[in-house]
Amino acid sequence: MSETKDRPYHHGDLRRALIDTALDMLAADQNWTFTLREVARRSGVSHAAPYKHFRDREMLLRELARTGFVRLGETMTEAMSLDLPSARAQFVAAAQACIDFALRNPGLYRLMFSSDADKTIDPQLHDAAISTFGILLRLLEKGQRDGSFRPVAISAQAAAGWAQVHGLAMLAINGQLLEEKVGAEPVRAALDVLLNGMCCED
Amino acid sequence: MSETKDRPYHHGDLRRALIDTALDMLAADQNWTFTLREVARRSGVSHAAPYKHFRDREMLLRELARTGFVRLGETMTEAMSLDLPSARAQFVAAAQACIDFALRNPGLYRLMFSSDADKTIDPQLHDAAISTFGILLRLLEKGQRDGSFRPVAISAQAAAGWAQVHGLAMLAINGQLLEEKVGAEPVRAALDVLLNGMCCED
């Protein structure tokens, strides 16, 4: 009679448990207004225990955001790996994957880009974000080399692409990309505007 | 001896004062972690007084956001009114104005697009946001009519334009549009990508 009864004093992997609980709550309410104490309670642990693993509430939030970036990166990479005919198709696939991810996890996605997940004070979070951004960057580089994308400053193109995808994701989350207004495939239509250009002449 | 001494019991326009104080604090720290009590304190009023004007803390935040949208709209309209040669130039001017606004008021701008300024539960805020968005919409409509912009579904083009501008504003705020990476005029360069298109052939 030693282990499973009455919860052992030491949790085993409380850090992981806290993260998972918080992710669950985030997914359930689509917001991160939950309190640290509530997370502790649901993890069956005293309200001060989390402080052994996270300096403060925001540090937990940043860890959630980091997880989000990792998952988003996986999703995008996976979507791109479905060998597609052109760089353009790959870009669209990655963008769609990102926006789908946002729609499936609106709370998490918002957190990832909110000021509560401050990348300037958390190298790990920063790296995770950069790494995901890097997927897009490499895609553009390859596309420029094989002549699919216009040969302009890579950073400008990346900024435009990233801004577009993220902006569309936010619009999508907020339900501002409605079929009746933008047609059957609003995301596709909007991406085409970027890909083809907005102006009539170059 | 009746007025200026010892503050009169009734403030005169506490609602306005609370908003202004909160805007000041937002501008000072570039975040909205301030407490309602602190706002009351700085307005020289008891900590419960604000509840006579705002149901709760979030209602004040939404009012700040609403003010932000109004101001942003004014700024963009002003920028566009500098009679410019083309619809394209007007679009660039409006976009630049939006991004400049974001850079000058990063905290306010973030609040405007954060989930703490929930447009789905505040018609006034929603209207203000729609109204500002409308500026872009009308610009695009005019541009399509005079043949400056490609004749695609107006909503798709608006979504793309809005997403681009907002996305760039966020990148700019976060210091992710650095000169050494994107050249001397990063915003201009990124906007050109949208205007000219990313792909080589149509």
Place this chain on the structure above:
DNA sequence: CCTCCATGTTTACAGGAGAAACTTATCAGG
């Protein structure tokens, strides 16, 4: 002049963040 109502104030309370001090389990070395 008196009374009403919007706008303030005081008081009260249920929580939360986080610090400090205390408790347990585990593990490494003698």
Place this chain on the structure above:
DNA sequence: CCTGATAAGTTTCTCCTGTAAACATGGAGG
């Protein structure tokens, strides 16, 4: 096998917040 040291929990405490309720005040209209 005992013995600390240490990591990971727990209890307790303080300060602060949001918000509700009851009360005060003063200006405007009858």
